[in-house]
Structures are given as structure tokens and as C-alpha cells.
Amino acid sequence: MQTTMLYMKDNYLKTFSAKVIAVGEGFVVLDQTAFYPLGGGQESDSGTLTYNENVLTVKSVRRDQGQVKHFLAETESLPKVGDMVECSIDWEKRLIHMRYHSAIHVLSKYMHIEYNADVLGNNISTRSGRADFDLEKALTEEQLKDIEVGVNKIITQNLPVAINFMPREEAITFLKEHGYQTDYIDMIPSSVKIFRIISVGEYDFASCAGTHVANTSEIGTVRITKRRSIGKGKERITLALD
Numbered sequence: 001m002q003t004t005m006l007y008m009k010d011n012y013l014k015t016f017s018a019k020v021i022a023v024g025e026g027f028v029v030l031d032q033t034a035f036y037p038l039g040g041g042q043e044s045d046s047g048t049l050t051y052n053e054n055v056l057t058v059k060s061v062r063r064d065q066g067q068v069k070h071f072l073a074e075t076e077s078l079p080k081v082g083d084m085v086e087c088s089i090d091w092e093k094r095l096i097h098m099r100y101h102s103a104i105h106v107l108s109k110y111m112h113i114e115y116n117a118d119v120l121g122n123n124i125s126t127r128s129g130r131a132d133f134d135l136e137k138a139l140t141e142e143q144l145k146d147i148e149v150g151v152n153k154i155i156t157q158n159l160p161v162a163i164n165f166m167p168r169e170e171a172i173t174f175l176k177e178h179g180y181q182t183d184y185i186d187m188i189p190s191s192v193k194i195f196r197i198i199s200v201g202e203y204d205f206a207s208c209a210g211t212h213v214a215n216t217s218e219i220g221t222v223r224i225t226k227r228r229s230i231g232k233g234k235e236r237i238t239l240a241l242d
């Protein structure tokens with residue numbers, strides 16, 4: 001049995017009930033979850049799982065095939081298969097991840113439009129967000145300032161960030177038409193029949209399984225805190241949010 005990933009449709013779900021469908025060493029698998037598992041450059045959620053008045057700590061969450069494993073800090077009084085549990089995600093932490101993830105999408109599109117740069121990878125944690133780009137030359141201080149101003153200009157337009165689902169072929173055509181980088185589309189396994197598309201107003205459309213804010217106004221102000229070369233033709237930009 002697989003885990004239904006509730007966060008795919010609703011990024012603002014903070015509490016939910018679920019049934020335990022498997023128990024392993026230090027972890028439980030639930031029939032459904034709002035906990036985001038580590039992946040796509042985004043750190044996993046944490047939170048609590050309450051069972052028979054025992055409040056257990058969910059310290060990390062991992063995806064394994066179609067199941068989601070919730071790793072617990074406690075080793076005793078764990079629920080059993082078939083038990084119902086009440087779950088609550090650490091919302092403060094999740095909201096920071098959502099703000100960073102949406103900010104990284106805007107930055108990536110900005111870099112694509114202004115510098116014709118493809119994004120090579122990204123990382124979203126509670127402390128910072130960063131993305132790597134293929135750029136021939138190192139970015140100058142002046143360019144970084146321009147990027148910061150440009151990204152904030154998009155964000156302050158208070159654009160809605162929406163989740164939509166589209167059949168694979170339709171999504172591929174749609175994404176290509178909307179300037180999404182083709183090599184990212186090629187990386188999506190052929191087993192994925194329905195694409196989850198995150199749109200930022202009419203500015204950006206991306207295939208993404210991460211968690212996002214509902215409007216760019218929630219991101220706040222983006223500050224570029226660091227740039228460095230991570231190899232020939234590869235630039236890393238690190239952001240902080242104010």
C-alpha cells in the first residue's frame with residue numbers, strides 16, 4: 001500500500017489523522033501524510049505524531065518508493081499497524097521552506113530570462129535557499145545587485161502561486177511553450193503520468209513536487225547573501241529572506 005501525499009494538493013495542511021500501514025526500525029509508514037519527505041532539494045518536515053496520548057517526535061521524513069517513512073525520536077510505545085494517529089507538522093519550519101522554495105523558482109526564471117542560465121540544482125533549508133546555474137562567467141557584484149532588485153520586483157507584484165495537475169504529454173508541451181528547461185523535463189521518470197505544475201502568476205511554470213506559498217507576498221524580501229563558483233561555468237547563488 002502506498003502513502004497518499006496530502007501536501008501535493010494542499011501546502012497549508014498542518015494537522016491530519018492517518019492510519020499506520022507499516023512499522024519498521026525507528027519509523028512508521030502512514031496511509032496518508034502532510035509531512036514533506038526530503039527531496040527535490042528541499043529538507044524534510046518534522047513535527048509530532050500523537051497516539052494513545054503519547055506524543056512522539058517525527059524527526060525526519062523519507063520517501064521510499066511510494067511510501068513515506070516517518071522517523072521517530074522515541075523507540076518505545078510506538079503505534080502498531082492499523083492504529084490511528086494524529087499528526088501535526090512543525091509549521092514554522094515548513095513555512096520557511098515554502099517561502100524559500102517559491103523564491104528559488106522566481107530566481108531560476110529570472111536567471112533564465114536575463115542570463116539564459118539553466119538551473120543545475122537547488123537546496124532549501126530553514127537557514128537559506130540556494131540554486132546553482134550554468135554561467136560562463138562569474139557574476140559581478142553589480143550583476144548580483146541587479147538580480148536581487150529584479151527578483152524582488154517580481155515578488156512584490158503579489159503573484160498567486162498555484163498548483164495544477166496535467167497529463168504527461170500535455171504538461172511537456174505546456175512546459176516547453178512556457179520556457180521550462182527541457183533537460184529537467186527529460187529527468188522526470190516515464191512512470192510519472194501526471195505532472196504537478198507550479199505556476200507563479202504568468203511569470204513561471206515548473207514541474208515540481210515541493211511545497212510553496214500561495215502568493216509571492218508571503219515570501220518577503222529576498223537578499224543575495226553569497227555567490228561562489230562551484231566549478232567551471234557553475235555559479236551558486238545563496239539567498240536569505242527578510
Ligand SMILES: [Zn+2]
Nearest residue numbers: 101208209210
Ligand atoms: Zn521546485
